[in-house]
Amino acid sequence: MNSQMSRAGQGFTCHEVIRLVTDYLDQVMPAADRARFEAHLQGCDGCDGYLEQIRTAIRVTGHVPPETLPPEARERLLDAFREWKTAEPAKAGRNGWLPGKLRQLFKR
Amino acid sequence: MGPEESDHTGAKAQPARDGETSLVDRLREGDEGAFVELIDRYQAPLERFLRNYLPSPDLAEDVAQETWVAMLQALPRFEGRSSLKTWIFRIGANRAQARMRRERRTLSFSALKSAMTRDDDESADIEQLLPSAFSAETGMWAAPPARWEDQPETKLLSDETVRHVRETIEQLSTMQAAVITLRDMEHWTAPEVCEALEISEANQRVLLHRARMKVRKALESQLEPDAS
Numbered sequence: 001m002n003s004q005m006s007r008a009g010q011g012f013t014c015h016e017v018i019r020l021v022t023d024y025l026d027q028v029m030p031a032a033d034r035a036r037f038e039a040h041l042q043g044c045d046g047c048d049g050y051l052e053q054i055r056t057a058i059r060v061t062g063h064v065p066p067e068t069l070p071p072e073a074r075e076r077l078l079d080a081f082r083e084w085k086t087a088e089p090a091k092a093g094r095n096g097w098l099p100g101k102l103r104q105l106f107k108r
Numbered sequence: 109m110g111p112e113e114s115d116h117t118g119a120k121a122q123p124a125r126d127g128e129t130s131l132v133d134r135l136r137e138g139d140e141g142a143f144v145e146l147i148d149r150y151q152a153p154l155e156r157f158l159r160n161y162l163p164s165p166d167l168a169e170d171v172a173q174e175t176w177v178a179m180l181q182a183l184p185r186f187e188g189r190s191s192l193k194t195w196i197f198r199i200g201a202n203r204a205q206a207r208m209r210r211e212r213r214t215l216s217f218s219a220l221k222s223a224m225t226r227d228d229d230e231s232a233d234i235e236q237l238l239p240s241a242f243s244a245e246t247g248m249w250a251a252p253p254a255r256w257e258d259q260p261e262t263k264l265l266s267d268e269t270v271r272h273v274r275e276t277i278e279q280l281s282t283m284q285a286a287v288i289t290l291r292d293m294e295h296w297t298a299p300e301v302c303e304a305l306e307i308s309e310a311n312q313r314v315l316l317h318r319a320r321m322k323v324r325k326a327l328e329s330q331l332e333p334d335a336s
Contacts, residue, residue, distance in 0.1 A: 014247055014248060018239075021317070021320075022317035022320065023313065026313060028313070045249075046241070046242065046248075046253060047249075048252075049253040049254070050239060050242075052257050053239070053253055053256050053324055054320055055257070056327065057273075057320055058292050058320065060269060060273050060327060061273055061293055062292055063265050063270050064270055064273060064274045064293055066153060067165075068152065069147075069152050069155075073169060073173075074151070076173070077143075077151070077173065077176055078140070078144070081140060081180070082140065084138075084180050084181075085140070
């Protein structure tokens with residue numbers, strides 16, 4: 001493993017690479033650190049594999065399916081919007097003012 | 109009307125994009141098509157996001173509706189300083205937190221306990237989240253970690269694996285779960301998340317880092333049951 005080399009030279013240790021993975025992926029590292037990070041990956045199968053595992057974790061998280069909106073919930077929202085619209089939108093921002101349907105939504 | 113419904117923000121503002129500006133104009137004119145567009149785009153993500161704050165899907169749906177109403181009411185004062193999307197989610201997060209403060213007075217002991225446990229876990233020991241092939245003592249890899257990217261898609265993205273990840277995220281602290289939901293499920297950028305959650309970029313990154321470490325650890329036990 002090259003962690004010996006990292007400690008001896010100016011490079012990052014494996015521990016540091018693990019700690020900085022999110023900074024690296026978000027591209028918020030200074031250019032010099034980024035270069036050191038990538039140099040470490042080049043020579044370290046362990047950290048390279050770890051980075052790929054994190055990328056896989058991100059990918060799997062992205063596949064969690066969204067909830068679906070039941071049609072009746074959508075209808076309730078549209079009813080509320082229609083009421084808001086007919087009741088003079090200009091008033092809509094004033095404190096304390098709520099049309100009936102909207103008031104019902106709050107009570108539910 | 110709470111201060112959360114102002115779109116003034118300390119975070120680096122992501123001003124409303126062109127498409128959003130016309131959507132806001134149409135909403136103000138009472139264009140129902142614009143509202144339909146908005147709820148079709150954001151209602152499901154909003155509910156999923158709010159679930160991180162609230163103990164039941166019913167409560168999340170309720171607060172989502174409250175969010176839309178608050179958004180419509182505050183619309184005349186929306187100045188486009190933040191994006192419409194982050195503004196809506198910020199209203200939602202604030203409403204959900206207010207609702208939880210009220211609910212806590214009436215929640216059952218077990219529900220309360222589960223909500224508290226979630227909020228409590230920022231102090232969890234980071235060492236335990238390291239890969240099992242890594243030795244914290246020597247600071248070296250005992251063996252290179254398994255190459256998950258070489259596993260067949262059917263296994264990586266199987267219902268079982270994805271469900272396991274979802275359940276892991278449900279166990280995270282509220283803020284970790286909120287951040288990873290927006291970043292890795294909804295594919296928001298870091299500045300967007302900071303704006304919606306009113307947190308610093310550094311804090312956002314710490315929360316995301318820990319959340320991803322936990323998801324990775326959960327995947328390790330799922331994909332390599334014999335490890336550790």
